[in-house]
Every structure is written in structure tokens, then in C-alpha cells.
Amino acid sequence: MSDVLLSARALARHYPVRLPGGLLGRPATLKAVDGVDFDLARGEVLGLVGESGCGKSTTAKLVLGHVPPSSGEVRFDGAPVPTDRRADWRRLRRRMQMIYQDPLGALDRRLPIVAQIGEPFDIHCPDMPRPERRERAAALMASVGLRPDQAGSYPHELSGGQRQRVVIARALALDPELLVCDEPVSALDVSIQAQVLNLMSDLRDRTGFAALFISHDLKVVRQMADRVVVMYLGRIVEEGLPDQVFHAPLHPYTQALVSAAPTPHRRARNRIVLPGDPPNPVDVPSGCPFHPRCPAAVARCRSEVPSLVRDAGRAVACHLAQSAGGDLSPAPRALKAKVA
Amino acid sequence: MAGSIRACASARCPPRNKEPDMTITTPDPRQGSASVFTAKSRARAFFQKYPILILLSIFWIVLMLAVAGLGHLVAPRDFMAMNLSERLSEPVGMGGTWAYPLGTDELGRDVVSRLIASIRISLTIAFLATLVSATIGVALGFLAAFLRGRAEQTILMVIDAQAAMPFMIIALAVLAFLGNSLTLFTILLGFYGWERIARIARGLAIAAQDQGYAAAVRDLGASPSRIYGLHILPNIASTLLVSMTLNFPEVILLESGLSFLGLGVQPPETSLGAMVGYGRDYIQSAPWIMLAPAAVIVVTTLCVSLLGDWLRDLFDPTLR
Amino acid sequence: DDRPEITVAVQDIVTSGALDVMRERSNVGARVFFSIFESLIDFERQELDLPQKPMLATEWRQVDDLTVELTLREGVVFHNGDTLDADDVVFTFSPERFGMLPEQMAAQEDGKQLFTSNVSGVQGKVPPPEVAAIYKRSWPLLERVEKVDDMTVRFVTTQPDPTLIGRISRYGSEIYSQQGYAAAESWLAHAQKPIGTGPYKVVRFEDDTILELEAHDEYWGGTPPIKKLTFLVVPEVASRVNGLLSGEYDFITDVPPDQIDLIEREAGFHVVGGPITNHRLMVFDKNNGAMQDPLVRRAITHAIPREAIVDALWGGRTRVPAGLQWEYYGDMFIDGWEVPEYNPELAKDLLAEAGYDGEPIQMRVLNNYYTNQVSTAQISAESLRQIGLNIDFQMKENWQQITDPSDGKRAIRDWSNSAPFPDPVASIVNQHCQNGGQQQTGEWTNEEFNENCLILERSMDQDARKAAFARMLEIIEREDPGYTVLHQNAIFYGKRQDIEWEWSGLQSMDFRTENFRIKGMQ
Amino acid sequence: MLLYTLSRLARALVTVVLIVTLAFIILRMTGDPSIIILGPDAPEQAYEAFRRNWGLDQPLIVQYFKYFGAIAEGDLGRSMRDGRPALDVVMDRVPMTLALTLPALVFNLILGLGAGVFAALNRNTWIDRAIMTVSVVGFTVPSFVMGLVLAMVFAVQLKWLPSGGSGSWAHAILPVISMGMIGAAVIARFTRSAMLEVLGQPYIRTASAKGLSWGAVVLRHALPNAAIPVLTIIGFMVGSLVAGAVVIESIFSWPGLGRLLVGAVANRDLAVVQTILILIGFTMVFANLMVDLAYGWVDPRLRIRTLSTAK
Amino acid sequence: MTTPLMQLRGLTVDFDTGPRFVRALHGIDMEIRRGETLGVVGESGCGKSITWLAALGLLGGARVSGQVLFDGDDLLGMGPRALSKVRGGRVALIFQDPASALNPVQRVGRQIGEALALHRGLRGDAARTEARRLLDRVGMSNAAQRLNEYPHELSGGMNQRVMIAMALAGEPDLLIADEPTTALDATIQAQILDLLGNLQRETGMALALISHDLGVIADMADRVAVMYAGRVIEEAPAADLFATPGHPYTRGLLAALPDLDGPRARLAAIPGSVPAPNGLPPGCAFARRCAHVDGVCETAPPTLRVLPDAPARHVACARMDALWCGQNSVAAAPQTRERANA
């Protein structure tokens, strides 16, 4: 992909925290995001998957300049993203927007939705005449499939899917180039999810925005993304086209994740049950962060941090998946793996 | 188990266009045609939504507001007019006449007229003070939420300090040492309870800007004044209103407590607290001087509190 | 010992926190001090015209214009067992007692520190410096007190002082025990548990709470009739009344006139009391605004319905006096002098004549520092409004605010004047002449008045003095009003009906045998 | 936890400094107590002597620093009334006030918690409404009216209890009741809503689902959790009790701090007033500190301050 | 055939919403046989949870009617004491969001011990030992130490294990699991589902698994009940249901789900949204979103009926005859057909 809209380089975000332990609670560092590299081309949708706490939302915040990175940088259209929330930052909102998981929470319940959809104009285009603003808001509503008679409704009067449409309409008001969607359909029911996903695809076809699409639901990501990044403990462990990643996962973690994804169309599957608890980002294991839960781990995994190796659009950070020749091949589904 | 039904006539398929046949049983009467049914009489439903106490409270508060606004027009006499020959005359029902329905006080002034004047003053003070405290509280709360960091810590410390001192004690010292005027008194009472409102405002603002609608608007690129003025404030207004209904009766009580100590509203002005305060010496010889305003204090604060509780339940969906 | 224990519920015991007659300036102190201390000359306190009578001195004579000689009573025993003699009297009026020795003054200067003044502290017997100031005011002309023999003393003044005997009998001149004072650790310790000659001695004193006295059985005037006499602070009127009616207290003081009926309605209780040697005044500032015109002030003096106030607020139990004077002045009493008559029409005319233009006139009132003060002030204010004055009624928290001249609006304020000894000097001179409070605060002054002050104060010629006094009253109460007398203050006590006990116009409570008996006992 | 404690302590300290400054500002705004202490009839020289003696003739800023210096050394000055150390004067009264406030606090808690829990368990029934209405009434009657009426009924009419004064436990009953009523009402309301909140929590359903009887659920699961938020208002209660003492002690002639304060304010006894202010401030800060720490103690969730797996 | 372990008959629930009553459940009929896994699916708010809460008398403040027969006894008519014997003893529940379903101020050991004391009379050391055994059994590492920890010190997965251990304490015949894995991560979800499956196999208890995730249900259930707006609208053996869904809603649901395999195509969304419980239409609640709607759908809500050819399957659809037969003749699987349309 040629035209890079967004690029993250060695992006890291660490939080100082205090360990449990009563009176003796030691200070420690929580590495929410720890050295992430990716590029996002114009018009491309990059899916970000991973378990809770692996740093997906933090990555999104870094991309949007909500929090400053501890190290590394994010460039948007060649220029670093400001993080100070001053005028520069505010101006950049015209070009990058966000869609939230909980549409009700993201809407002001005391304003009719049309006012909220038109708000970006009020903020960024104070010179635009009032009628035009109203007209544009109406057009936006129509484009996300809201009826004109719903203009005066308040968020609580709408269904979840309709609310998410409002949020989407508002985010698209100023024709942003980048949309960051943090679990945009997780709060929606299955039947509604499909409506929203379809709407987003349609809008994308129409306006051509690029998106960072975050979800823990692999099926949804596969539906939406052009490329997928899998994160584990603040790092990227695998990257590739959706079908590559989901059909032939290289990393043992991705393998487990894919096998555990519940889908009614694939009954009687082999579920890889990983042992152990979800990872704790304060206490990242040495070597490969995944090794304590890895069914295929070998001695090397315990000591040596695997680097993300790229090859022909795919990338993986696993010693076992990187064969000597440099080609990438799936990590062996180890003998230890408990297959249900 | 399942409403066992005549199955599809036979194993064969009916023609496609055929109207669904009569296999459909009439709806179970138990199920009703829709999910909502009014099993309550309208009156019962109404009173359940607006309990009688609440209606009475609203009525009383409206009455008090009317008295505060228009009472001076209907007051039988000037509240300062004295008639020394009629001092301490009893109210109707205790042997008095309709000339002075609630009797007269130690200077022969009409208790009804004084009561009206007192309601005016007390309600005005309580209202203004509550407004002042809400303004201070919201301003500081928002400031803390907006600035975060050191500034927030400083504001929190001031809040702590204010909360640590019983307000009565501070008011006592200030009034006794600075002297008293209605303005000073009102402003002083305006400092009552601001810290509570500041805490609430800060908490709600932070919640809103951490995950809520405020964060969303901020991400649209809105300026802080827009976020706080246009979005957060209207959203937390109901919560603030409820906490103001808590403040209001407390201010009235505080006023009466200070009046008891001779530090409240000063003659020739009068207030509910001042009437009770000055009337307390007559609690045995002429109880009506004190009882009428005391009753108004109790009933008014009661009504405002009840209304506040009710509003809080109304606004708080988790309590439903 | 079957003598009763008696509890008196009072509003306050002393306002200064110290049982020292030279420190305590308020009226309330007099109430308890008379049970503890006695002066050389006293009054028949329960009689209305308060004739003088021997107390610790059995006789006294004017030796010359500058000297009075007194013979002390034999067999007077202090609470500490010492017997009264001339040394005690000399000590009572010595610089040491008033903190005027150079070393004491140095200590006062040293101890001066922010809020940590050590002056009245435990170290050293150093009274606070106010004591000296008050002494100087009470005894402006006293040069020394000398011992003639063990039982005879002389008071010597620097100039002729027509009021010398009066001053010897006044409140503040009570005799202290020299040994008693010496034995105390500090001035403060003594002021907490003083040694006097009175019928009761201090057992326990907690400022603001309680004063417990017990019978001083060696009392020269006969065994005190009460075993234990307790003064209990009960600030709330209603609580005092409740306590009396529920039988917890035998006496309650400061009963407002409106409560009298309530108490007397109950069987077994009644109220005694009446006018005292204290007049309530309304004081004028002649420097500000409309008040500069004496006509306005005169209008005010005619506009106040004094009789109505006395009737309504005091139930007729006090009276409107003949100006700032009391019958117990004896020869110095100006017969026929009266307060300005109540005449609103005249008042209006005066105002019209003065061309009063409706400018606001401040009236500053303290919150019931005096009984019925607020009510009285409200009636007065209402009456003044009736004649067309624009009264700006202001409640104040304390005396400083009352007398504060800084805003240039001081006009009318409340006050009261006492006459601690039977001579006009005790009231009009002390309060209204050059060194008196009114002129000191810059409210009022008048040259002719001040000239007459000197005559009244210094001359030994009674006629000249009386003429001067008469003229002074004319000036300050009529021609160029500096104040106007409202009414005589009165004090009322609720008590058990079975106790025979008389109140005193001097505000003291007398619990000596002659004045206390429980019906049906002994 | 240690750090938490330390930071709470530091904040408490700042609070105290603020209170002390506040006390100074309030009391010094109109600087001169001489005329009140000496009375209106004292000679001018006496006032001057008094002012000089107490250092009131110095510039305010000098007074402020001296004052802070003195307080830092634990010297709170002397009562201007009788010259005793202000701290002694105040401390003499502390036991009396505690004798009222502690029983009142206990009374508050027992009555308030009981009524609140009972109301919550009978939510929306007439019992609930009755309790809540009574509690609002209890809270809206001015305490002095309550005190006077109680005294009239129980002392004057029935003659069961003394109408005022101190000396025996019987003397304390009426003031404790008058003081306790308000607090009980507040606690009842607070407890009710805390209880309702807890009763709506999923773990209550879990407990019932386990097979516990309703009584056991309330006793073992709901009450302990509902008690936690109620803790917070105990700090606040202490403050309102102290404020209530001002009025109640006057009504019942109880020689405690409250009456001392009223007297000292009336007499403008600066040292005593500010000692009381500081003492109350200290107590309140301490009480709140204790409540905070207790909070951490009863609620294990607060014992650990970690953000790690917060979700 | 033996009687079912638990049978719900005409269960209705009405909530008092102030001005009126709102019916949330409109006569639910369902049954669970011993040892069987019944999956209950449906959109959020359709009444999955309250069905079981009402059945066990855990729904304070609502009017419940109908019959809940457990081993022949009607639970709705039972006294509180008898009911609490059943709850936790013979029927155990576990809930969504285990972290908040555990008492935050009690150690987990104590919470498990409570259940042991209630239903097995174990106390003290015996209870402790048994609690540790239970924790071991649900696959908790370091069980002895975990007993002394508080819920917030454990991760979500561990808390759910604690809940399960607590449920096992009474050795129940029926375990009702209300969205036991919704709050958990995919890998942890796999662990818990695995655990439930194993436990069921070992103990032979019946399992009612409630979920809105068709994937989970497909994975676990023997038989599935699909709920919509307070009614069961389809009930069938799991394999049949996922192969040939009957009710238009079920079909739509399966079609609307994106998939991991197969070609990527536009999703076939069901238009509109679930009607609010206080605004149900008089007829079929799904009518407004249904592509096959007909006049008859709007008159009265359809009842569950056996499908022709498939005696084990029940569907509540007035037009079922037409649809079912049409489908059988036209297309094998609805989703493929609809995808083709897209």
C-alpha cells in the first residue's frame, strides 16, 4: 500500500502503578502498549484484535492523541499527532474521529439527536449558515438510515442500533480521513450488529475513510477489516490478511483464539483450551510474553523475546513460527495442547 | 409442554398462498393482546406515581412561593406596625378574635403579617443562598475536573477544610465578629454546602469526560466552555437540583439556629428563624408567637426534603 | 446542720471570668459579690432610697476637705480566718493590689505578647493592666489610705472630693484580706477563690458555669442561713423558668416582665423585683447629619412614649425617672426635674422647624444586652418614624460596632447608666463629662456643660454643686440633648413563695440572716 | 496503604492549616475585643491597656506570624477573660461535651441504622413511608424547639427529668435525645438508600440463590456491605453533633464546649474562640481521617491501590 | 419417558412500572430433562434471565404466575423454607459478571463454606477441606491459598470458577448458568465452557445454559430454546436448529451473523429492532421485522406448535406451515439463500 495515512513506530505507553501488597505495595510499570509498529494506508481498514487488557484501546487513544506516548510516535499524514488538546489538537479532529463502544454513553441525553449530529459543524464551521448546517445534519441522518421524523428524538428514545447510527453520523459529519472504532458493535445485539456493520461498509464505500477497527470478536473483524493485527500484552504478535490470520494462524495464541471463537456455523470444532489466567500487563513474563500459556513453548521461548518478523504482508512474533529459512509457518499445535 | 398444537395438517405441504389455516388458536386470554395492561385504576396509578404526600408537598411549596411572592399584598397589616395595647393577644381558637387570627406578639404586632413577611425573607435567603452555593460549588467542581493535577488537589483540600468545619461554628464566628446585615448573612449562608455540590459536580464531570458524552464531544474538537456549559451542566442539572433541595431546608434550619443565638436576621426585618428565636422566651406564656413560624419551618423543610427524595428516586433509574 | 441548700439560676455569674471587683465591670457581678465581699460603708440595700449604713466601718467622719477617717468594726473574720484590721484596708487600696508597682508594670510590659499575655498568669501577682485603669477611674483623687491605728484608717485625697464617702461605699471598694491575697499563688488564683469578709465563701468557681459558696460560719453578722449557696449559669430564660417551676432552682434571676404572669400562675412561686439604680438611655451623636441640629434631637426626646413602654414591656413594674438622677442622691436630687414630655405634635413641629429633610438616621441596637432592649428600641424606632424621622434600624453584635464612628453615621444608640454611689458624680459626671464615655467616644460635647462638670466634681459647696447639676441636666437633657432617659431599669427574680427574701435596687442578692427565711422552718 | 495513609495525613495537615488561617482571618477582621471584655463603661485607658497587653496594637501580619509561631509551639494563648491558658479553659469543657456527643452518636447510630434498615427492607410500604416521614420530621424540627418542648414535657409537666444543668446522668438524657434525633434521622435516610443500593447488587441474588434464607442474606451479606458507606457520614455526624451542641448546651445549661463557644464569641474572647475552632477542626479532620482509614479496613477492595487489572 | 426434571408451564411475569403493569414474560413453556443441556438464546431483554429467576422465586417485586414443576413439586407454591432448600441444593445458579455476583467483602472460602454449611451441613475444617476440593475440581490453581482471597483479588475467570464451585457445593441436579462467559475473554470463555462440559459429564447434572451468543449455544447445547420478546418462539434439538432454523427470527439471526469461514459477503441484517416490552404489538412480536408477515400475524400472538415432519421441534409462527414447507422445497439453508440475495 502506497499512501500511508497513519503510521505508528515503536509506540509505547506505560503507566506507573502500585503493586498489590498492602503496606508494601511497590511501584511498578504497567506496559499497556509496548512497542507497536503499524501503518495504515488511506482508505484501508485495519482490524485490531486481542483479549481484554492487551492494549487495544490504549493504542486507539495514542493514535488519536488522547494520551501522549511514553516512547515512539504516531504520525498522521506525515506529521506527528499533537497530544495537548489545544487548538492544533482540536483542529485535527476534523480529520480523525472516533466511534465508541457504548453509543448511549457517548450521546448527550439532553439534546435531540439532530443537534448532536450537527454539532461538529457548530464547532468547526462557525461560519456555516444555520440553514446549511441543518440541511447537512438532515442529509447525514438520511445517509445512516435514520428517518427525518426522528430528528427531534432524544437518545434514550432510540434503539441501540439507531444510537450507534447517530454516533456514526456525527463522526462522519466532517468527512474525516480516519475513523477509530473501538468495539463499535460489542454492545449491540446480534441482529442489530449486522445492520451497523453493513452501514459502516456502505459508508466506507461511499466516503473512503480509513479505519482502525478494534474488536475482540474475530468474526466481526473478519467482516470489516482489510488487514488484521493481533495483539497480546501490549505487543503485536501476528499480522496479515483476515483470511490468512483466521484460517491459517501462525502464532499459537492466534491459533487458540481462532479455535475458541464461538460460531454456530462451525459446530464440533477443536477448541484449544489455553491453560492459565489472562495475562497481567504489570508483570510481563520474560522471553516470549505468551510462553506461560503456550501449549508449544520450548526453552527458548522462556528466555528470548521473539521479534515481529515480516514476510510478504504477514508478520508474526513467535520463535516457533519462524523457521530457519525465514519463511513463516504455523507454530506446531503442540502435543501439550488440550483439544476439546 | 409447548402449547401442543395440531401439526401441519399432514406431512404434506399446503399450497404456498393459502391463508394460514385455523390452527391458530384464539389468543390466550391470560396473555392479552399487548404486554402492557393497566391492572390498576387510573387514580391508583396516578397516586402511585405521585404519592399523596408529594402532591401535598408540591401544593405547600407552591403556596409558600405564592406567599413569598405576593404575600405582602394580602397581608392584613404592616408587619412592623405595633399596637402596644393589643400585645400578646391570643389567636383564634385560644380565645382570640379574628382581628388577629394568629394572635399578636410581644409588641402587639400581627403574627399573620409577620409570618408572611418572614416567609418572604426566609425563602428568599434560602433560595439565594442555595443558588450562591450551587454556583460556587459548580464553578469549583468544574474547575477541578477541568484542570486536574495540582489545581484539583488544591480545590479538594479547600473542600476538605470546609467539610471539616461544622458550618454553624464558622457562621457563628463570622457573624458575631463581623456584624450582621442581610446581604452578608445571605452570602455567608451561600457558603453553606458548596463543598458538597462541588464534589458532586466534579465527580459527575470527571465521569462524563472520562467515558461519557463529554469525552465524545471533546473528541469532536469542542472547546472546554462548550463541553462544560452546553453538555455537562445541563446533564448534571437534575442531580444538582436534587442536592439543592437538600441544601435548601438545611439553610432554613441553619438560619433558625443562628437566629436562636441572636445572629440571624435582625430586627426590624423578620424571618422564620428570628420569629422562633425571639418567640422562644414566650414558649409557655404565648406559644403562638413561636409555634406558627416553627410549624412553617418544619412543614416547608419537610416538603422540600420529601420532594427532593422523590425527585432523586425519579431521576435515579437504578432505584426503580 | 439542717440549713438549706439554695440554688440560684442566673444568666451569668461574672462577665470577666474573675471574681475581682476591680476587674468586673458589669452589673451581674454585684449580684454575687455581696455574698462574698463587703465594703466599709454600705447601704440599706433592701430599702428603696438606699440610706447609707455602717458595714466594716462602724463610724466615719470628714476630718478635713481632703481626709475621711473611719473606725473599723471589731471581730470581723475573713474567710481564711484572719481578722480584719487597718492593714487589710490599706492593702485593699495599695498600688500593689492594683498592679501599679513599677515591677508589676514592667512585668505587664514583658508579658505583653500576642494572646499569650503572661500578666495574669501564674507567675507573680500581677493583675492585668485594666485593673489599674479602672482603679484610677474610680478613685481619681485618692492619694493614699493610711493606717491610724489597728482599727482606724484614713482616706486622703489630693484635692477636695465631695464624693469621697460615696466612693468608699461604692461597688469596687470592697475590702480584701492582705494575707489572703498574699497566700494566693497569683492574681488569677485569688480572683478564682477570693478571700473576703462576706457571709459565704467560695468553694468552687467555674467561669460561665457555676459558683458554689458555703456558709462562712464565723461571719460577723451572725451565722449565715444557707449551708450551700449555688449560682448556676442558665443562659436561656425559658430554661430558667422551666427549672424554677420544676423545682430545680430556688431562685431565678433576670426574669423578663412578660414571664412574670406565667410564674405567678403556678402555685408556690412568685416574682419579686423592681427598679434599680440604673437608667436606660438613648444616646445621641451630635456630629453627624441631621443630628447636628439640636432641634432634631429635641424632637426625638419628645417623641418617645416612655410611659407606654413602661406599661407594655414592664407591666408597669418600673417607671420613668426624673432624668438621670435617683432619689437616693438625697440632697443632690433635683426636685421637679422631669424627662421631656411625650408630645409627638411638638416633636413634629420641632422637626419642621429644623427643616429635617428625611435623611436617614441610624439607630444602633445591641441584641438584648439589656432586658427588653430590642423591643424598647423597636417601639422607639416606630415612634420616631411616626413623627417623620427616617430611622435606619441597625442591630449590632457588640459594643465596638455600636460606638464605631468610622462610617460617619453614628446617630442614636442604646446605653445605660448606673449610679454606684449616691451622688450625681457617679452617673452624669462619670459617663457624660470630659472623661466620661460619651465624650471620650466623641459623640457629644458642650462647653458650658463641661465647666459645670468641674464644679460638680470638685467643689465642696453643696449648693453650688446642686446648681451646677441642675444646669447640666438642662443642657444635656433639653437644650443640646446628649441623651434622653428612657426608663429606670428593673430587675425581677422568680423564687419559691415560701422563701422570705427582699430584692435590692443595687442588684445585689442578700442572703444574710436578716433577709432570708424559709417559712415554716426554725 | 502506607502511602495512602501518609497522603491522607498530609492532606489532613493542610486542612488544619487552612482552618487555623480561617480562624485567624475571621477573628481578626474586626480586631478589637477590649470593649466587649471590659464592658461599655470602662475608661478609655483600660481599653488601651488591654489592647497593649494582648498585642492587638500590632500590625495584622505580625499578629498572624506570631500566632502561627505560637500555635506551632502548642501555645494557644490565654483567655482574655480570665487569663487562664485557653487550652485549659477549653479542655475543661471537653469531657462535658463528650459526655453528650458520644451517647448522642451511639443513640444516632442505633436508632438511625435500625430505622434505615427496617425501612429499606419494607421498601415502598407504609412502614417505609412512615419511618422516612418521621425521620424527615426529626431532621426538620429546629433542635432548640425540640429541646424546649422536651424540657417542657419531661421536666416541667411530668417532672421526670431535670430541665437543665449537669451533674448526674439524668441531666444528660434530654440533651442527648434532642441532639440525637437529628443525627438519627440523617443516618436513617442514608442507611436506607445504602441498603437499597446493596439489595440491588448481584451478590445479594447470588446469596439467595445459594439457598440462604432472606433473613440470613440481609444479615450476612446486605448489612455489612451497607454499613460501609454509612461509615462515611459518621465523620460528618461528629461535625453536626458539635454544631448541635452549641444550641443544645445553651438550652439545657450544659457546661460544655458549645456553650463555652457561644459565651466566648459573645465576649469576643479571641484566644478561646480560636482554640475551639482549631480543636473542632482537628477533631473533625481526625474523625474523617479515621473514617477513611476504617473504610480501607472494612472494605478489602480499598486496601489495595492498584490499577493493574482494573476493569 | 420419565418426567422432565424441571418444567415451566405458562410462566408469566409482570413488572410494576408505576403507572401500570408490564408483562415481561408471556407464558413460557419449557422443560429440562435429567442430564440434558438446554440452551436458551435470544436478544438482550427478551426475558432469558427473568424466566429462571422467576422460576426460583428470586425476582422480588414482580407478579409471577404459572407453574414451575421441579421433580413434580411446584416451586411457585412452595414456602420460603422449602424453596431455599431447593435453591442452591438441587438447583444451583451462576450468573454473568462473576466479579459482582460475589460478595466483595467476604473471602471466597467463606462464601463457598456458607453453601456447604447450608446444604451439606459441613462446618469448620471439614468445610474448608471440601471447599478446597471443590476449587481444585473447577481447575483453580493454588486452591488452598485462594480460599483466603477476596473476589477483587481474583481474575474474572477465577471468580467464575469460584461461582461454579459454590454451585457445586450443593451437588445440584440442575445448574442454571446465566450467560456464564459473556464477561470473559475468548480464551477464558473456552476454559469455562470446557469446565462446564466436563462437570456435566462427570456428575450427570442437567444444565440450562443461557446466552445470547449462538456460537456458545451451538457448542454446548443438546436442545435449544429461542426466545423473543418474552416468548419462546422456537424449540428444537440443537443440531436440527442450526441446520434448518424454523422461525423467521431464528433464520434471520443465523443469517445476520458474520462468519470466520466461507466467502466474505454482506450480512443479511434483520431490519428494525426488538419492540420494547411495554410496546408489544397485539400479534406476533416479530411481525414488524419479518419478511414473511401476513395479515394473520398481526391479530394474535402465535403459540408454539410442533413442526410437520419434526416432532421434536416446536415453532411459534402463524405462517410456519407455509414457510417450513416452502423452505424445505426451495432452499436447504436460509442463510445461504439470503446471502445470495445480498
Ligand SMILES: Nc1ncnc2c1ncn2[C@@H]1O[C@H](COP(=O)(O)OP(=O)(O)OP(=O)(O)O)[C@@H](O)[C@H]1O
Ligand atoms: N490510565 C491508565 N492507568 C493505568 N493503567 C491503564 C490506564 N489505561 C489503561 N490501563 C491499563 O492498560 C492495559 C491496556 O488497556 P486497554 O484499555 O488498552 O485494553 P484493551 O485491549 O482495550 O482491553 P478491553 O478489550 O478490555 O477494552 C490494561 O491493563 C489497563 O488496565
Ligand SMILES: Nc1ncnc2c1ncn2[C@@H]1O[C@H](COP(=O)(O)OP(=O)(O)OP(=O)(O)O)[C@@H](O)[C@H]1O
Ligand atoms: N425489576 C424489573 N422491573 C421491570 N422490568 C424488568 C425488571 N427486570 C427485568 N425487566 C425487564 O424484563 C425484560 C427481560 O429481562 P431479562 O433480564 O430476562 O433479559 P435477558 O434476556 O436476560 O437479557 P440480557 O441478555 O441482557 O441479560 C427486559 O425487558 C427488562 O427490561
Ligand SMILES: [Mg+2]
Ligand atoms: Mg478497550
Ligand SMILES: [Mg+2]
Ligand atoms: Mg440476562
